[in-house]
Amino acid sequence: MPRLVAVCAVHQLHPDAGSVGVTAIDKRALDGPVRLGPLGVRADVQASRKHHGGRDKAVYAYSEADAAYWENQLGRDLHPGWFGENLRVDGIDVNAARIGEIWRIGDTVEVEVTMPRTPCATFARWVGGRDARGWVKRFSDEGRLGAYLRVRRAGDVRAGDAIEVLSSPEGAPTVLEVYRA
Template structure:
């Protein structure tokens, strides 16, 4: 059964060469129960509200299996939160999820898949080193993007919670299909 590996929120705002001047991509796991509301994970922030946050991008989910792929590719450890994700999930094909798909996390929280993550130059700078060059294209080409989620029902979640797919809209495009269209 799919499960929640970690719930992450911003650890530190870092200076960034982008237009905002800082980035909130440095997310780290939070222990215990964590509140998830209509605008996301409690204690999390987004530095660029133009591209992140709001009801349709309240939470960013990334698959543990995709993180393991990138660990092999980059030959380094990529702990939960490294991709800027709020939810590191396991056993769930996040990129194959259909837009409008509904998941229940734990006993209470319900989220809806809304759109793919679009990698940006801030993410490339976060990757750093020689891997940063061409990172946006490389990440995009692999199609291991993760998905943004709308919170339909608020509540508390914690690492280890089960994730259940409640409904899948027939014929709706997948996260990766939307990204590549």
């Protein structure tokens, strides 16, 4: 059964060379129940609302399997939240999820898959060091992007909650297909 590994929110804002001047990509796992509402995880921040956040990008989900792949590639620990994700999930292929797919997390929360993450220069700067060079292309080419979610039914979630796919629109493109189109 797919499950929620962690719910993450901003840990600290960092100075960034991008147009906003700061980034909120540094997210960390939260303890206990955490509220998910129409604009995302309670206590989270998006430094650039132009590219992150809002109802269609309220929550960013990334898979434990994809994180493990990158841990191996980069040779370092990539804790939940390292990718800037709000939800670290296990047992569900986020990149193969169909646009419009509905998931229930825990007993009450429902989210809808809306679009893939588009990696950016801020993400590359966050990766840092020798890995930053060519990171956006490398991350894109690998197709381990993660997905943005709209919150359809608000409520509390916590690490360990089950994730159930309630519906998946037949014929709808997957997250990865949309990105590659």
